[in-house]
Amino acid sequence: MKRTHEIADVPHTPGARVRIAGFIENVKEVGRFVFVWVRDRSGIAQLTLKKGETGEELLRIARSLNKHDVVSVFGTVPELREAKVGMELIPLEVEVLSKAERLPIDVSGSVSTQLDTRLDWRAIDLRNPKNLAIFKVQSTLVRGMTEWLDSHGFLQVFTPCIIGAPSESGAEMFEIDYFGKRAFLRQDPQLHRQLLMVAGFERIYDIGPSWRAEPSHTPRHLCEHRGCAVELSYISDELDVMRVEEQLFIAALKRVVEERTKELELLGVEVDVPKAPFPELRFPEIYEILSSMGKEVKFGEDIDREGERLLNQYVMERYNSDVFFINRFPFAVKPFYVMRVDEDPVWARSVDLVYRGLELSSGGQREHRYEKIMEQVRLKGMNPESVKWFTEFFKYGAPPHGGFNIGIERFTMALLGASNIREVTLFPRAPERYSP
RNA sequence: GCCUGGGUAGUAUAGCCAGGUUAGUAUACCGGCCUGUCGAGCCGGUGACCCGGGUUCAAAUCCCGGCCCAGGCGCCA
Numbered sequence: 001m002k003r004t005h006e007i008a009d010v011p012h013t014p015g016a017r018v019r020i021a022g023f024i025e026n027v028k029e030v031g032r033f034v035f036v037w038v039r040d041r042s043g044i045a046q047l048t049l050k051k052g053e054t055g056e057e058l059l060r061i062a063r064s065l066n067k068h069d070v071v072s073v074f075g076t077v078p079e080l081r082e083a084k085v086g087m088e089l090i091p092l093e094v095e096v097l098s099k100a101e102r103l104p105i106d107v108s109g110s111v112s113t114q115l116d117t118r119l120d121w122r123a124i125d126l127r128n129p130k131n132l133a134i135f136k137v138q139s140t141l142v143r144g145m146t147e148w149l150d151s152h153g154f155l156q157v158f159t160p161c162i163i164g165a166p167s168e169s170g171a172e173m174f175e176i177d178y179f180g181k182r183a184f185l186r187q188d189p190q191l192h193r194q195l196l197m198v199a200g201f202e203r204i205y206d207i208g209p210s211w212r213a214e215p216s217h218t219p220r221h222l223c224e225h226r227g228c229a230v231e232l233s234y235i236s237d238e239l240d241v242m243r244v245e246e247q248l249f250i251a252a253l254k255r256v257v258e259e260r261t262k263e264l265e266l267l268g269v270e271v272d273v274p275k276a277p278f279p280e281l282r283f284p285e286i287y288e289i290l291s292s293m294g295k296e297v298k299f300g301e302d303i304d305r306e307g308e309r310l311l312n313q314y315v316m317e318r319y320n321s322d323v324f325f326i327n328r329f330p331f332a333v334k335p336f337y338v339m340r341v342d343e344d345p346v347w348a349r350s351v352d353l354v355y356r357g358l359e360l361s362s363g364g365q366r367e368h369r370y371e372k373i374m375e376q377v378r379l380k381g382m383n384p385e386s387v388k389w390f391t392e393f394f395k396y397g398a399p400p401h402g403g404f405n406i407g408i409e410r411f412t413m414a415l416l417g418a419s420n421i422r423e424v425t426l427f428p429r430a431p432e433r434y435s436p
Numbered sequence: 437g438c439c440u441g442g443g444u445a446g447u448a449u450a451g452c453c454a455g456g457u458u459a460g461u462a463u464a465c466c467g468g469c470c471u472g473u474c475g476a477g478c479c480g481g482u483g484a485c486c487c488g489g490g491u492u493c494a495a496a497u498c499c500c501g502g503c504c505c506a507g508g509c510g511c512c513a
Contacts, residue, residue, distance in 0.1 A: 028474080030472065031470060031471035033472055035473055037474080048472080048473095050472095066465095083472085083473085085473095102464065102465055104446055104447075105446075109475085110447095110462090110463060111449095111462075112447090114506085116504085116505055117448095212513085214437095214510095214511055215437065216437095216511065216512075217506090218511095219506090219507075220512090220513085221512070221513085222513085226513090305508090305509070305510085306509095358513090359512070360513070362513070405513065407512090408513085432504070
């Protein structure tokens with residue numbers, strides 16, 4: 001290997017001989033000294049070279065280094081550490097593994113670069129330690145969710161990304177050529193998760209991508225995003241789904257708070273882990289709440305962004321909570337597969353989770369009764385043939401079930417207070433961007 | 437898709453409204469100075485008006501079209 005230690009793991013034992021590797025952060029010549037900073041993903045090391053003591057060849061190499069050259073360094077831990085940044089090393093040998101030209105963007109933080117330009121140079125942009133911190137947090141966030149799911153009997157599954165027919169009526173999907181036939185990239189793993197409930201898998205989760213062919217120009221939309229999609233059987237109603245979702249949510253945040261203190265500090269983020277149960281607002285009461293706040297929404301209609309913001313404000317003021325559920329959406333604005341409230345079928349057992357003003361997930365109880373599903377297909381004006389591949393299965397026994405899909409980028413964005421979802425996506429896909 | 441605001445060195449910005457200087461500044465880069473730098477500092481240098489058309493004696497600046505960006509709305513994770 002080109003190194004024996006990550007920089008953060010180099011022992012503070014004077015005289016210890018180690019080999020580290022990383023990018024050149026800076027080279028400075030001051031008086032009798034040449035200082036070289038080397039960064040790996042764990043931290044910074046300063047190489048200290050002293051004229052008259054260090055060999056001429058080593059001084060020559062050190063002076064010739066450019067920012068972001070990749071090097072491997074063999075050296076000794078000094079008696080006295082004087083560097084204020086990271087650890088210090090007296091180099092004995094510097095091997096240049098790769099040379100770097102002048103960087104197209106600033107990664108050090110001295111000049112801030114616009115997001116779009118950064119994304120053009122994303123692999124270099126990601127060398128910024130703050131960006132690494134974002135994805136460390138994201139990794140832990142997802143692990144917090146999977147750990148909770150695994151320990152509560154949920155089976156991880158993988159459902160198809162290519163589907164033969166649109167999963168919901170009228171949704172904008174990417175069309176692909178499938179051996180001369182029309183196929184689509186899924187916009188949600190929804191229907192296949194339900195089929196696994198029909199299969200008797202009872203509790204599953206699917207972490208994977210979804211695509212939306214919507215030309216959305218907003219800071220919170222991507223054309224490709226990943227979700228943690230959960231489905232479970234034998235629920236009494238959608239409240240059982242909500243109880244699972246909030247436990248999952250809490251477990252994920254706890255993991256981040258426990259394990260990513262350093263990263264949260266670097267990013268200047270404070271996280272409070274909320275307590276269950278989360279506040280729940282329901283239609284049609286929501287119309288009254290909005291009305292009392294001066295916003296009129298017609299009975300039976302969906303709320304818009306402004307309405308959502310007002311509800312967020314309402315929950316903050318009334319419950320002092322930055323997370324809440326919205327339940328019982330109008331069936332008119334939801335897809336055919338949701339379960340309606342039998343006694344009042346204007347409303348669906350459809351649930352959104354809103355965190356820090358951002359819609360994190362949609363879900364709820366699904367309709368598992370064949371006759372009802374077919375009735376709703378008709379009510380939505382869909383051609384029954386187009387969803388037969390899905391609906392047929394419900395003739396042969398289906399447990400009552402429900403689930404939700406938490407947007408991973410959205411979750412990360414809300415958690416870190418990022419101003420744009422692309423900040424928390426490694427290589428985002430947006431209407432005008434599909435590279436790198 | 438609609439609305440608003442933008443596009444100036446590698447990066448980030450000033451100048452544009454009231455058209456006319458060597459297009460200013462920071463940072464990066466190159467060179468020099470400095471006996472421990474750590475956001476180092478100081479001196480010198482290289483480097484730019486998105487593309488196409490129009491108005492004008494003259495366009496970074498005004499007008500039209502295109503492409504791209506940011507934000508708001510719709511759609512939603």
